Ligand SMILES: Cc1ncc(C[n+]2csc(CCOP(=O)(O)OP(=O)(O)O)c2C)c(N)n1
């Protein structure tokens with residue numbers, strides 16, 4: 001039993017003003033999660049902070065693993081061993097986990113596995129703004145997307161209930177705006193059941209996909225997706241609402257943070273719309289979507305980043321021979337490139353809908369008068385990395401050499417006044433980029449930087465490679481003590 005001291009562990013009925021990330025943790029508590037693993041990264045890091053606070057009281061085992069792949073493999077395997085499990089990571093973390101992530105849907109996981117993905121449109125704190133909804137398609141894994149803190153909690157519980165019932169992995173995709181928003185969350189009952197663990201290596205096709213055993217495993221994954229499609233088409237996590245008074249001016253299909261921003265924008269413009277809000281974003285509730293489009297005729301598909309929903313919808317319309325409707329998305333739009341980039345803030349959507357619905361935009365005049373200076377992030381005052389960069393700069397300026405970056409606070413060495421670390425791909429890329437540059441410029445001194453966490457996360461293979469293949473570069477391992 002919980003001692004109920006921590007606000008996340010209070011019994012229902014109860015409402016608490018909490019962060020979206022805390023809401024995920026509450027969802028774990030309510031759904032009886034036993035194992036949670038992660039590698040930190042914005043926007044999901046606070047989930048780990050909160051879990052670490054409640055491990056003893058809640059009985060949830062939690063670890064920050066060496067990297068996302070390791071974290072995924074541990075949580076998924078615990079789920080195979082009957083323990084309800086979860087793993088969370090940031091957007092680019094899924095690239096690291098991908099090698100095992102794409103296998104997950106083929107395995108029977110009696111405990112149930114929920115993967116929380118924190119995408120970062122903007123980006124606020126990432127080296128790109130990749131749209132991880134594509135991974136649902138690649139991995140044949142169902143994906144759901146909450147639109148506020150309450151839904152973050154509720155959707156986690158929903159995901160785990162089906163993950164457990166259908167013995168499979170489910171992804172909850174979130175974004176920075178959902179993870180980092182604070183909202184009033186109504187708690188539900190806590191599942192406190194004991195779990196009997198076990199392992200059957202031959203369960204439903206087993207767990208070793210070889211060319212000879214792959215077909216039934218992949219078939220299982222695809223059949224599970226069909227069950228999710230039926231669930232989506234039954235109306236699960238789907239809401240249709242009429243926004244504003246009077247005749248709806250347009251139909252809108254949206255999900256996640258874009259839903260909240262859409263409503264705020266329509267309110268500002270005094271516009272009316274029919275809104276179809278999706279909770280299950282893969283596989284899509286296509287029957288409901290097509291019905292909505294036929295009823296509304298002109299429909300705006302509003303999604304941040306890639307035209308993920310739009311492309312699937314247009315394909316279905318084509319397949320069904322439906323031509324008497326107008327779909328407004330990103331494809332064929334004049335601002336195609338712009339529409340693919342960054343978040344859909346309320347101000348942006350006000351601008352978008354004002355043009356679309358031919359209404360005056362009340363925001364432009366107000367905001368254009370404010371000239372806000374740009375501020376880039378800086379290393380903390382007294383950060384030890386400053387000294388390392390200073391030393392490297394003195395040497396490399398003298399020798400006319402280059403330094404390669406890696407990922408961490410020390411990526412900021414690139415900025416003034418240090419200007420160190422001139423090439424960056426992803427975590428652990430520093431030593432291989434130094435090796436590659438040395439092949440291109442054999443007479444130029446090349447060095448790279450790596451922090452301690454990145455060292456263990458992904459840098460070690462590159463370092464081993466450099467030693468084995470005798471790449472003549474210098475590595476500075478930098479650990480900051482403030
Ligand atoms: C694949 C991936 N996972 C997580 C992150 C988020 N992240 C960026 S740097 C970092 C930790 C870096 O720590 P360290 O190498 O010790 O450098 P420091 O920031 O302490 O200077 C994390 C978790 C990321 N960018 N990419």
Ligand code: SF4
Pocket residue numbers: 378379380382383384385409410480481482
């Ligand atoms: S490494 Fe530590 S001290 Fe340095 S910038 Fe990052 S958080 Fe600040």
